[in-house]
Amino acid sequence: MAFRAARWLASAPVRSGAFRSGPSLKKDGDLSAGRGDSGRSLVPSRSVIVTRSGAILPKPVKMSFGLLRVFSIVIPFLYVGTLISKNFAALLEEHDIFVPEDDDDDD
Secondary structure, three states: OHHHHHHHHHOHHHHHOOOOEOOEEOOOOOEEOOOOOOOEOOOOOOOOOEOOOOOEOOOOOOOOOHHHHHHHHHHHHHHHHHHHHHHHHHHHHHOOOOOOOOOOOOO
């Protein structure tokens, strides 16, 4: 369920159309190309700030819940990594490949 929620949160900017990809034809006929070799821009950008009549365009959509998106990705994968490393350490100890030594501090 956490994976599905993380995918939904990560794809929110793509659904809203905040990322521009490839060349596009603007209303006034100018052709703008996307950045990068793959044809996709990873950073949302807006090159036109006024309309043809001179009116200022409204502010772009702000990506909210930035920290929530980060934590929704970091916490589940940190937990999964912890489980994998714990199970692998138990496997190594079970097969006597690596067994930590018990140090007695009788000094």
